[in-house]
Amino acid sequence: MxxxxxxxxxxxxxxxxxxxxxxxxxxxxxxxxxxxxxxxxxxxxxxxxxxxxxxxxxxxxxxxxxxxEPFAYIKKSKSFWDLELELDASVLIPRPETELLIETILSIDLSENAKLLDLGTGSGAIAISLAAHQPDWTISATDMSERALGVAKKNADNYQLQNIHFQLGNWYEGIVDKFDVIVSNPPYISPDSEYLKLGDVRFEPITALVSAKNGLADLEHIILNAPKHIKLDGYLLVEHGYDQSERVKELFSQAGFTDIQTLQDIQGLDRVTFGRYPSL
Ligand SMILES: C[S@@+](CC[C@H](N)C(=O)[O-])C[C@H]1O[C@@H](n2cnc3c(N)ncnc32)[C@H](O)[C@@H]1O
The missing domain is CATH 1.10.8 (Helicase, Ruva Protein; domain 3)
Known part of the structure; x- marks a missing residue:
């Protein structure tokens, strides 16, 4: 009726x-x-x-x-920064706390034609927000998921962005360039976390969420290998779990970064750590 x-x-x-x-x-x-x-x-x-x-x-x-089922997957879209991104269940639903990465990068005094690398781009949320804001920057965006890269490319096309290059690969695999900024929101949840049984997360790709070594394996790989791909005086920024900042800062220090800082998200939780690769 x-x-x-x-x-x-x-x-x-x-x-x-x-x-x-x-x-x-x-x-x-x-x-x-x-x-x-x-x-x-x-x-x-x-x-x-x-x-x-x-x-x-x-x-x-x-x-x-x-x-x-998350409303974003039903609607097939989600607002992020000042964009409306298309989505499907092959990509993580972009989170408001990830906007802290964008805010921080845009506050750094970078050259007009800076080169940036977004590792694990998913829907393209980070790469596309930055590329749209700074059309003269060149952004490389990678993911190991072909489907996710398809979603990210579609989003870049929707905003008619020409300054992003997408690349399929396992973290730095195939990356030969050096960058002014490397940014990543990698999987950082421990495989045995109760969080994985709650709400929207149950429908998201496990490969976007979970990392070995208590959630730290991918962060460790990204941070320790960054110096090979970053220009002197360049920056690395990563998102991480609220309880991972101490270990993440140790990894930054071990990799040779200086001026290491952790920033808090809107809930006051440690969420983003960044550092500078020292000039000689
Ligand atoms: C937490 S999601 C972040 C997605 C997007 N950057 C965002 O902030 O909304 C992590 C992304 O990393 C990708 N990923 C996981 N392991 C990877 C690997 N070994 N190499 C490259 N990308 C990987 C996943 O496919 C996923 O898209």
């Missing part, structure tokens, strides 16, 4: 209440997405009756969300 907006919202809330503490708000997002309406319009037109096609699409989205 067809339903009005207000009946559809009641249905959504009752279907979602066991899985989501904010079931009412989730219902608004889902119905808004299904109808292509802003939430204000849902509130303004509670008596609108959904067509058969609208109701059927709404219930299919509701069922996907009920089993926990």
């Amino acid at each position: 067809l339903k009005t907006v207000s009946e559809a919202l009641i249905l959504a809330e009752s279907e979602l209440k066991d899985a989501f503490p904010e079931a009412k708000r989730e219902g608004l997002y889902i119905l808004g997405y299904a109808l292509g309406w802003p939430i204000t319009k849902l509130i303004a037109y509670p008596d609108y009756t959904l067509t058969e096609a609208e109701y059927s699409f709404f219930t299919s989205v509701l069922q996907r969300r009920k089993v926990g």
